[in-house]
Amino acid sequence: MNLHLADYLIILVYFLFVIGVGFIIKKKIKSSKDFLSSSRSIPLWITSLAFISANLGAQEVIGMVASGAKYGIMTVHFYWVGAIFAMVFLGVFMMPFYYGSRARSVPEYLSLRFDEKTRALNAVSFAVMTVFSSGISLYALAKLLEVILKWDFDVSIWVAAGIVMIYTFLGGLTSAVYNEVLQFFLIVLGLSPLVIVALQDAGGWENIKAQLQPNMTHAWKYMGNTETNPMGLHFMSLIFGLGFVMSFGYWCTDFLVVQRAMIAKNMRDAQRTPIIAAIPKMFMPLIVVLPGVIAIALMQPALQSKGFSIPVDANGQLNYTMTLPSMIAHYYPSGLLGVGITALMASFMSGMAGNVTAFNAVFTYDIYQPYFVKNKSDRHYLVVGKIITVAGILISIVTAYIAKGFNNINDFLQLVFGFVNGPLFATFLLGMFWKRTTGHGAFWGLVAGTTAAALTHGLTIAEGKGGWITPLYEIRSGMGQAFIVAGVSWVFNFFTTIIVSLLTKPKKDEELKGLVYSLTEKQSYKGGKWYQRVVPIAILLLVITILLNIIFF
């Protein structure tokens, strides 16, 4: 893949704009609140697009195209089962507590609802996870540019990290959020032409369906038996593991995404942020799943004359990760190629900036301020927030180099993230909807859930992974194993929290007002058009999501 002047110009313009946004926002940064939480001043359309864009990182774009090629249309489950319902639940039921409690972060909500040890456990694990995620994202970007453009790995690392550092250092969260919106449009508009030309080249959707095995073009039909679908999953594992535990655990508790809703101007906008974001999320499979399905169809005998193929790795297996870059190289001429490469870069940088801004907020608000240096001036915490931003980027760079040296670190970190994230939703669900839940219950529930996740992984094996204690039970697919690990960890957390809570003393009702459903005044928005209200639009979204599942059954 060779870039020409027009391609380099587009990349350069993009870099200038994202840095320029940082300089524009810099003038508005006067306090630590401006820098770390945007002073709750961001308009709805920006928070909504930033909400979805924070999740539109490298794993989403390249990973979902790869999954589309490997598993077919079943990959839409990550959207129509594993996202929309949880986003709607967050908007309707959980945002009133996050936003109404005036907490500046998710760990701070845990501190208000439970106690300091639960907050510390969540804050430390989240801070470590985000900064390592950022490093892995950086590594993946540099590796991709090295493979497809023959760019120097070190230069790519330092240039990408340097640009993210400039705009996050200058403008903090607002700058990251503004750039996420630009990146969202770039990714969507930059990859849309690819879908159109590739779909046309493959002879349209009907021809793709004719070329592929039926289980590649049906989302649910073959999920009654693990042997008959490419993911090797039963629909019950999918619904509980992905649709409930993992999906709600991520969308409803991960500060990286929740933070985008917490910076809205008022409660109604905070509630509408994930709901409005669910609209583009619902149609995102057109951009990130469909290309993978088209790619695999183009490799079928009847379409081999089109000349497209997914590269193979050293073992002779299809390297699905390269599906999207290969399609861009195949279909995009000079000019549009620059747009495609810039869109890929934007997805990586968006993911990295999201992680860094969540990291600096949690580190400053939930680790540094409560446990190290209390009661200092706002100026002090602003400076600390900026220093932590730089430190976060530098740790990301170190992580990227570690990932380069040890390929398995990516798998290892993803695994640990799963252990920590899996059980988390049980803590929030009980904390928000059962006033009897105690701080001790929440803390030991999290510990039990994480331990159960590690043990389940150690006792099961799938595709050669896991079974490090003893391979007691074999699961057909790695994805199925991830869902089962998450499900077990959730159940252990849920029941441990209940048992320990019943044995320990709960907080008084007065202390839980605004933090627990039964003790909080319900939001009622009278007036305004139906589409400006939270519940009607949430119901409409759920109906459309169910219809989409039926259409692609």
Next chain:
Amino acid sequence: MYKRFNQLSFVIGLFFFIVSLILFANALFNNARAGINIYTAVIFFIFGLLMIFIKNKNSTE
């Protein structure tokens, strides 16, 4: 004019407007498979102008 840089929709519009001009210029001087570049440039151009001229009271801080 400078104040409009505080408006995110203007910044996004300007970005796509500039990229569309680069795509147009590239299609003009480099004929190879120019069609897709031109189609995309037209979409970016229209989207860019729409974003530049959009009047959104909420997007101005």
